Amino acid sequence: MPLFTSLHRRWFLFSLALGVAAHAIAATTPNVVLIYGDDVGYGDVGAYGSKLIPTPNLDKLASQGLVFTDGHCSSSTCTPSRYSMLTGGYGFRKNVAILPPNAPLCIKPGTFTLPEMFRQAGYHTGVIGKWHLGLGVGAKTDWNGEVKPGPLEIGFDESFLLPSTNDRVPCVYLKNHRVVNLDPADPLYVTHNAKAPTGFQGTIYPDGQKDPSAMTYYPSTHGHNQSVINGIGRIGYQWGGKAALWNDETMADVFVDEARRFISASKEKPFFLYFASQDIHVPRTPHKRFQGKTTLGKRGDAMVQLDWTVGEIMKALDEEGLADNTMVIFSSDNGPVYDDGYADGTTVKGSSQEVDNGHDGSGPYRGGKYQVYEGGTRVPFIIRWPGKITPGTSDALVGQIDFLASFAKLLNITIPEGQAADSRNTVDAFLGKDPTGLPYLLEESHQGLALIERPWKFVSAKRKGSNELFNLANDPGEKTNIISKHPEIAASMLARLEKLSQ
Numbered sequence: 001m002p003l004f005t006s007l008h009r010r011w012f013l014f015s016l017a018l019g020v021a022a023h024a025i026a027a028t029t030p031n032v033v034l035i036y037g038d039d040v041g042y043g044d045v046g047a048y049g050s051k052l053i054p055t056p057n058l059d060k061l062a063s064q065g066l067v068f069t070d071g072h073c074s075s076s077t078c079t080p081s082r083y084s085m086l087t088g089g090y091g092f093r094k095n096v097a098i099l100p101p102n103a104p105l106c107i108k109p110g111t112f113t114l115p116e117m118f119r120q121a122g123y124h125t126g127v128i129g130k131w132h133l134g135l136g137v138g139a140k141t142d143w144n145g146e147v148k149p150g151p152l153e154i155g156f157d158e159s160f161l162l163p164s165t166n167d168r169v170p171c172v173y174l175k176n177h178r179v180v181n182l183d184p185a186d187p188l189y190v191t192h193n194a195k196a197p198t199g200f201q202g203t204i205y206p207d208g209q210k211d212p213s214a215m216t217y218y219p220s221t222h223g224h225n226q227s228v229i230n231g232i233g234r235i236g237y238q239w240g241g242k243a244a245l246w247n248d249e250t251m252a253d254v255f256v257d258e259a260r261r262f263i264s265a266s267k268e269k270p271f272f273l274y275f276a277s278q279d280i281h282v283p284r285t286p287h288k289r290f291q292g293k294t295t296l297g298k299r300g301d302a303m304v305q306l307d308w309t310v311g312e313i314m315k316a317l318d319e320e321g322l323a324d325n326t327m328v329i330f331s332s333d334n335g336p337v338y339d340d341g342y343a344d345g346t347t348v349k350g351s352s353q354e355v356d357n358g359h360d361g362s363g364p365y366r367g368g369k370y371q372v373y374e375g376g377t378r379v380p381f382i383i384r385w386p387g388k389i390t391p392g393t394s395d396a397l398v399g400q401i402d403f404l405a406s407f408a409k410l411l412n413i414t415i416p417e418g419q420a421a422d423s424r425n426t427v428d429a430f431l432g433k434d435p436t437g438l439p440y441l442l443e444e445s446h447q448g449l450a451l452i453e454r455p456w457k458f459v460s461a462k463r464k465g466s467n468e469l470f471n472l473a474n475d476p477g478e479k480t481n482i483i484s485k486h487p488e489i490a491a492s493m494l495a496r497l498e499k500l501s502q
Helices: 007-027 056-064 078-087 114-120 248-266 297-319 400-412 488-499
Strands: 031-037 066-072 122-132 158-162 189-191 235-239 270-276 326-332 382-384 392-399 439-444 451-455 458-460 470-471
Touching: 031 158, 031 297, 056 297, 056 400, 078 114, 078 400, 114 270, 114 400, 122 248, 158 248, 158 451, 248 270, 248 297, 248 451, 392 400, 451 488, 458 488, 470 488
Parallel strands: 031 270, 031 326, 066 392, 122 158, 122 270
Antiparallel strands: 066 382, 189 235, 326 382, 439 451, 451 458, 458 470
């Protein structure tokens, strides 16, 4: 009897063809895991020069991927950066700023977003971690019912959120549209003032402004002193919801468990996971197993916890056999900050200035969070895609706002007219094929706007004292304003910046 009958032969050839087709599809539709650190500076990662914070997992990721030395978030504060990355449009165009508790969703449903683009490409999409883009319809948000619109209305198939930030109420987790573990007998309300809802009979938390002694975990240094929850003062007022409260010290573990679940459940089709860590944002409350791992106080220890988080996600990909066909991106929403509301043992000279303990989270760059200087938006930026991206270092100028247009090009998705207007296709730079990257880049901050046209950087005076011009090639620390020496360059860049920001 012949080894292969005609039927067997046809089945073999069909199976071989399916395998080749599957390999071809996998080559152009990788899983994508975007790990977003919070307030992580350029100099907080070993691969970028950190000496006092051990980051073995991030350093391993860097050794296996492409390390960008000139990679930027869009703003030196969190909400605008996240907005820009997910929508492909600058936050300042829509007056998007750091959102207060109970703010409405700042991304309008129907917007063509990064997750919606992936979903149109056949991906399963999920977000885990810090949101801080608003939920519901503001003051009318019903935290005891369905909390929407939110991630599920702008392109995500599933979500598990810290609704705002860990220094703001409500201090509960939100899974899809519902608060996790909420007791109907102790309803949850979020308000902008210290007055409880009429007839409220549930849990009342201490008011840190009236009773500072209630803040037993960390004293507040400025403004984080309204509702005191788990011994920590928060921005905003929360009433009720005691059974749903998170444990600050186990938050990283909870998010890692959710990431593992998502990866395991989504492996049968391409997936996009936006994992937005709460670390190393204040209040820094690393698990006890990470406390004391550095000499830098809770900020350094929280960075060790974030590195562990990255390692656990990488391990989950390995265990599921997905690492080779998964693009892992690590970056941060803005540069470093030290005293950002709590006395947590971080030794500083100022909230966004060089520290006096031998570690500068912005590395060689000036400033940090809230500031328009390079330390505010030049952040760790690593991309790993085994077999597709050659490991190494790239000096290409790249920005997170360009993820949307770049992945749309990679996945052959057409961006609708009028959407993602500020996102540019730089996929070749992200894949290591283009060593130059962008011809120019806008930066946004509390202080104003800046324009980079290497080697020049022009800083607008709209929100600060005077215009500035720096040559980043010979003055990367932006120490010397040379605008008086190059008035023609400054005038040209100001005109371009005004045109781009209209």
